[in-house]
Amino acid sequence: MKKKDEKSHFNDQWEQMLIHFKNFIRTGDQEQLHLFRVQVKKLRAMLELFDVTSTKKQLSKDFKPVRKIFKHCGEIRSAYVNMKLWAQYHFTDEEFLMGQLYEIEKGTNSVKELKNKYLKTIKAAHNDIADDLKHIGNKDIVAFYKNKLDIIADLLSKLQFGNDLHDARKQIKVLVYNRKIARSALEYSKIDISDEYLDKLQGLIGDWHDNILAMQLFSAPELNHKPIITKIKRQDTRFKRTITALAHDFEKKAIVTEKQKV
Incomplete structure (x- = not known):
């Protein structure tokens, strides 16, 4: 990708993040909050790649103020996820539901009150980052991807269902x-990464992690709902079995072909 295309892509992703944040402030819609947080994750990943060619400073450090907003919004998201789990498992404790609704309303109002400050923070972060974006060469991109694949393969080779798997x-x-x-750098280097495999694996790990959070929620002393916990444990066993099989030989499955450059 050419430098101007890289910068245009970065700006497009940033604009999407800003749109979703403004929509959430305006409507309080949980889907807009979720999409804002997804965009923050995408931009953070992008800046990790751009940091490879950053000579003066790590661009990802300039993104930290936005990540603080992300974390603040995460408190609202957690309460919403808890409410969805309440419905999914047919939990009948109305006091629990009202507590989550209160946390959502309180958190949303808090973000709205900080609207102007947060919008200024997002604008300032963009100004700090955008001018320092450097072009990423094909060799740097390929090296970045190979390093990441090695790290993932190492984490999955000694598969443990804990923080390493989440990492x-x-x-x-x-x-x-x-x-x-x-994409173009990988194609030029004759590296064919299976998007389908990576999507499936990370999706399953995400489902396993959500299941763990559900277990922690319903195992808390104030809830301790044994029938739900039993159901979640059965799901945990199924997730572990499927992930173990899918994660086996990660590199062979992740890289479809890697041919010598002619």
């Missing part, structure tokens, strides 16, 4: 989110 998913998503920028 492996984060690394996979960095590759997934940078597809557009990296």
